[in-house]
Amino acid sequence: MNPQAVNSRRFFLKGAVAAAVTAPAAKSAQAAVSPARSLAEPFFGKHQAGIASPAPKHTYFIAFDMLSTKRDDLIRLLKVWTAAAADMTQTAEQFERQADPRQAPQTSGAAVGLSQAGLTLTFGFGPSLFDKNGVDRFGLSAQRPEALVELPRFAGDQLVPERCGGDLSVQVCANDPQVVEYAVRRMAKLANGIAVMRWAQTGFNGSFKPSETPRNQMGFKDGTINVSAKEPQSMNDFVWVGQEGPAWLRGGSYMVIRPIRISMEHWDEMTLAFQEETVGRHKASGAPIGKTKEFDSLDLERKDKDGNLITSDNSHAALSAPENNGGAQILRRAFNYDNGITRVAERWPPWRQVVTFDAGLLFQCYQKDPRTGFNRIFSKMAQIDMLNQFTTHVGSGVFACPAGALPGEFIGQTLF
């Protein structure tokens, strides 16, 4: 089967899953849109899409729980998700000429007239898929990777169950929010009766120049120190699972996702000097304190004339620096989130019941092993980072994201 066939919308019109691996059909001649090829991110390949590519403007993360306990249903879901993802990422949505008018359309139609806008879909498997309270629903527990640990409880965690966990993760990213939504809807529809959405979070980024480090909602450049996805050696060292992992996961990665609520209202009342001391960088340039260029080295040992560290050792930059974490690095791929406002208790004096933004950072990172990646870097940070005065982790998930699929395969196929 060639990619062209897999990418065809008509591919789906037969309905049956069997068709997904046997019955390609000609691409519709009525294609309303012929998007520039650059708007399509490759789907098939050694690695899944949506990991090494820069974070686009919009994301929609969904964690699903399996309703079915049948291994075949899980395989079936992964097959149809894979085929739909290959289809949507490579071909802009086209209006469906239905073969059977008694069937509902496969897709919502909401993206007809739009390009793919760089659409990617990335899939992951949570620890509970392998072992849910001691039950091995899908006959997978023997293949659970040692590194797929439940995250420990970190200092300050205020996790709410409805923003945590999940058997499966699907993350949809694109530069157009409506393209993201249409893809999400199709994923949800294909899961109907097999899996149910457990939690979801949308996110966004501003249209910063690709050559610039984007600013986050706190106004600081975010991601100055990050694994470079352009350096294969760094990706192999820190991100992609290699020979140390199980065969089915090689070329994949572990994803940690944490919605981090930020008390924007308080942050906005802080002086510039305090904000910069807290972050450990200058706000305008992103440079280390006392330096002028964003990519100047942190030089964390520098002291002022009184012998005090110039970059506070409990600043965010110092605590996250590889030199303070035994060289540990992660590939951050973060978004902002904003769920509007909520009525909550403040955790900042004077403690009171107030209306605040439910907004912050949809933190997300990929690593070769969460134990030596996020868990290592965040454990001390969770205890003493000055930034914690303004941030609260309210959700959490860890997912093993398998390698990419080749045409004719489905995501996670080698696990089964």
Place this chain on the structure above:
Amino acid sequence: MNPQAVNSRRFFLKGAVAAAVTAPAAKSAQAAVSPARSLAEPFFGKHQAGIASPAPKHTYFIAFDMLSTKRDDLIRLLKVWTAAAADMTQTAEQFERQADPRQAPQTSGAAVGLSQAGLTLTFGFGPSLFDKNGVDRFGLSAQRPEALVELPRFAGDQLVPERCGGDLSVQVCANDPQVVEYAVRRMAKLANGIAVMRWAQTGFNGSFKPSETPRNQMGFKDGTINVSAKEPQSMNDFVWVGQEGPAWLRGGSYMVIRPIRISMEHWDEMTLAFQEETVGRHKASGAPIGKTKEFDSLDLERKDKDGNLITSDNSHAALSAPENNGGAQILRRAFNYDNGITRVAERWPPWRQVVTFDAGLLFQCYQKDPRTGFNRIFSKMAQIDMLNQFTTHVGSGVFACPAGALPGEFIGQTLF
């Protein structure tokens, strides 16, 4: 005072409100970004921005309630909001060289490096600003327009208090979500201690070609029949308040906003034919049933060979048509919304407790008089529109949006 001065960021550095109408200062020479003028929507003018212009990609609507009961505080808030809106819409965010390091920055810094992205801010006054449970907090009740009625209870309304009402409305729109957020944060900060956020809703649109009617989340073209903002006569007939209204509101308009939750999951299970009958238009083209072009006339009297109406009289298109509403028209300026997922009771067989998207339409319209605009058009629709099987109005607000301000004035000034 010239617009240039009002638009200057430095304008704000003095902090005092007095500065807002007396002390312009030179524009910063360190401007990091010189955005194309086309990215700036005019702020000062006869009408407020963000009404006649096409809906951009992103919006953030906030309803505020006054905390203060002092008329002077209300005036002060409108002054600083006006000045900040004029500033942010005309000048891209610049990093602040603070005069006083003991003060927090005026803005978050999150949009430094971004253009204004067509930013608009639009302000409105709710009925409660004039009369809250019989109390005239601000000495304004005598000036409450007759047309500023509380919306009646419509059939099927499932309004929740935390998505309804408000003394003041602020709507921020732009083509970049991060620009929207930075403007929202500044509005919230300026209101601190004077007004508190009551409810908020973000919204988005896909990047459809400006020449095309955008599709909504149901996959249909949305807004085919709409007042043309390019026709001054239509705008005067249907949208702008004229001599029939109070002097302070002439050149303004009434805005109705309704978050309408849509049961996407069920809609996506309907056949194309059923969807089209429900909407009263073809999905691909947007044409009336049985016709081929989007802007073909509805011809609602057309019957088939059996004598049945070709466009069902309880279809959405028929019920919203001006010819079925005594010629009534409104200026729709709608967005999609998506708040992720929630656990709710379904209102569709088999009724059950399920996980669904909290998503739909952030419906919004402007009109000369809500009684002859939205209220007239929606009252019958609320009762028998086939679309109601999939839609639920969960929030509601009506706001009198005053005319635009001229340089040196503040929004709503003539009310006081």
